[in-house]
Amino acid sequence: MMADILVLTTGGTIDKLYFDALSEYQIGDSVVDRLLATARVKKPFRVEGLMRKDSLELDDADRAAIAKAVADAPESHIVITHGTDTMTETAKALQPIAGKTIVLVGALAPARFADSDATFNLGMAFATAQIAPAGVWIAMNGTVFAADRVRKDRAANAFVAV
Template sequence: MRVRVLTTGGTIEGFEYTDEKFKNKRTASIKEMLESLGLKSSYSITKLFAKDSRFITDRDRTVLADEIKHCAEDKIIITHGTESMVETATFIGKLNIKKTIVFVGSFISGLEAKSDAISNLSFSFSEVLKLEPGTYIAFHDTIFNWDNVKKNREAKRFETLINN
């Protein structure tokens, strides 16, 4: 089963943010991260854009949705910055696309030795193969449905809105 990986930027790719401006000295390679995992399943990577997720617009989300709808694969991983990941997952989730779509990112730069990028990517890849069609966020060994998740900025984690 082939997986499509769509990249959009964010901390997972090594982007650094300050209150004053967005900067990117160099980019962490999603391709290299995935290669380091020794995955058995085949995948392809498409770079859609490289943005601080605070500046992702509904137009960008429409481009992302069109790519999801028109790609041949029905298992999709989207690397995305955490600042607006919930908003983008909600935008895509409301479209009810009959594919398995998993958003993933990291709180620590993908360029840092102690980054959560590799573990989150690994987790998202294993989960996208098992999950039913729908839109999800995969983070720190937890799957969240697009309509039951929030970002806890202080604790640097995602949480469910309603505990089931």
């Protein structure tokens, strides 16, 4: 089924759970469907789970699988939920894909946390996918960045233009 927007989930902090017994985060089921339902999104979309990994665990084969899913998708407007640590590396792997608006998005706190930036970031990404020209974009921290002109500033815990 073709929708107006395809949302591909790859894992990352946006989908993390906290387990007290383990004192660590683990990636759970994607929360994207729930977040978009809560936001009462009426624009036709579909969600496809590709993987559930921390972005530091992604390798070139994973990036190739993400790029193939994007290239093979019938939709031309695509949002990818992704961990923030290697988001720009995946963006580089997507650069050769022409004719599609691709927006990577993540969160600096899990969506399941009350003070998470996930819902806002996802909304920005969903809007960006609808209005930005073809290319690869990153929607984080209330800003839409050209994917080849941004980096994560770990000290500031934010994305900044370069």
